[in-house]
Amino acid sequence: MRNYLKTAILLIGVATIPGSAVAQSAVENRVERLEGQMRAVQRKVFPPQGQGGNNQLIQPDIAPNDLSTPSTGAPSGSAISDLTARVDALESQLSGLTGQIEQLQFKGRQLDEGFAAYKRATDARLTALEGTSAPTSTAVIDTPSVAATTPKPPAPKPGATRPATSPAATPAAPAKDPARAQRVAAIEKPATDDAGEDLYNYGYRLWEAKFYPEAEVQFKALIKDYPQHRRISRAQNMLGRSLLDGGKPNLAILAFYDNYRKMPKGDRAHESLFYLAQALVKLNKPAGEVCKVYDELEDVYPDKLSPQMKADVARGRVTSKCK
Structure with a gap:
């Protein structure tokens, strides 16, 4: 009888070992798969140098969990069951993180395309304005x-x-x-x-x-x-002032802007920014545009503004209700 009991206990022990081993092996496989997926996410978030930015839609490396796969493991309440639950939670969080990364990449591409379209439209408008002002140059x-009485200039x-x-x-x-x-x-x-x-x-x-x-x-x-x-910066600035004082504020805006854009370090670039704001006021442009010009003037040329110009800018800010 005693030998029979020993034999039964041994058989029960041997029968329980494969179940635990199979459960542990399944969890290890899922952990390895989870680590592989995490490495895939890291490649998307931190791509190797020279491999990113191809503007292609990235297909997700992580697919939803296959709920149809039966879970094998030890009896409820064991350490393996707790580990399985934690792995399930990590897999779910990792899948959500992958989706968020793909959405952010898509939005980033949309922003890039929108900015490029805005730049093209702005360049086209400036080109059209410059083409409109070209006939006035003659x-x-x-x-x-008068030419007959003008002396010939020296060499x-x-x-x-x-x-x-x-x-x-x-x-x-x-x-x-x-x-x-x-x-x-x-x-x-x-x-x-x-x-x-x-x-x-x-x-x-x-x-x-x-x-x-x-x-x-x-x-x-x-x-x-x-x-x-x-004298080129001064000439460009005075061209804008001649146009502005001569009743052509729309053409003066181009002259002032060209002086600031092409010669930002010129000795009259700061004055062109100031008179650009005056031309915008004459054209009844929104106060927000005028205020932006004043902001640019004070940010870029804080040391070039004379006391008189500082006072004029302050008055202009009050008139345009700048913050």
């Missing part, structure tokens, strides 16, 4: 007698690029009014060995006398014929 000249300095006919010798009065042409002719034209400097000084004298279209001609000639001249 003025109507009706006073040949340029070494290294300077001088056109065949000096722009300073070009009649500056686009108006057909003879009286106005006489007043323009009365303004002294400088004649030195620096043609670019002569254009700038003559244009400035015309602007001071409120002959804005004539001043516009001189500044445009300087910008076109002497793009590397030391």
Whole structure:
């Protein structure tokens, strides 16, 4: 009888071993699979250098758990059952994390595409505005007698690029009014060995006398014929002011913006930003746009603003109700 009991106990022990071994093996397989999936997520979040950013939709490496697979394990309440439950929770969380990563990547691509479309539209609008302003660059000249009385300018300095006919010798009065042409002719034209400097000084004298279209001609000639001249930033700024004072705020905006964009370190770039805000006000643009220009001016050129300009900016902020 005793031998029979021993034999039964041994048989029961041997019968229980395969069940536990099978359960433990199943959990180990799931843990290995979970580790592999976690490595896949890490490759998506932290891709190796040179392998990311191909803008392709990433297919999920983690599929939902196959609920149809029967779970084999030890009896309820055992350590293996607790471990299985924890593995199930980790698998569920990992699957949700993969879905969130894919959504974020999709939204990021949408943002990139939207920004690229906005940039293309803005460039097209600026190109269209510049094309509209191009015909205004040639003025109507009706006073040949002024050119006849203009002395021939001396030779340029070494290294300077001088056109065949000096722009300073070009009649500056686009108006057909003879009286106005006489007043323009009365303004002294400088004649030195620096043609670019002569254009700038003559244009400035015309602007001071409120002959804005004539001043516009001189500044445009300087910008076109002497793009590397030391007065180029001032000429671009004064072109904008001539357009603004001459009742062309829409074209003045382009002149001021070009001076700031192309020559941000020019000696009159900060003034162009200030007068850009004034042109926006004249065009009744939203106050938010004006305030952004003031913000840019104070952020980029805090050390170049004179006390008078600081006071003008402060008044402009109050008028536009800037925060």
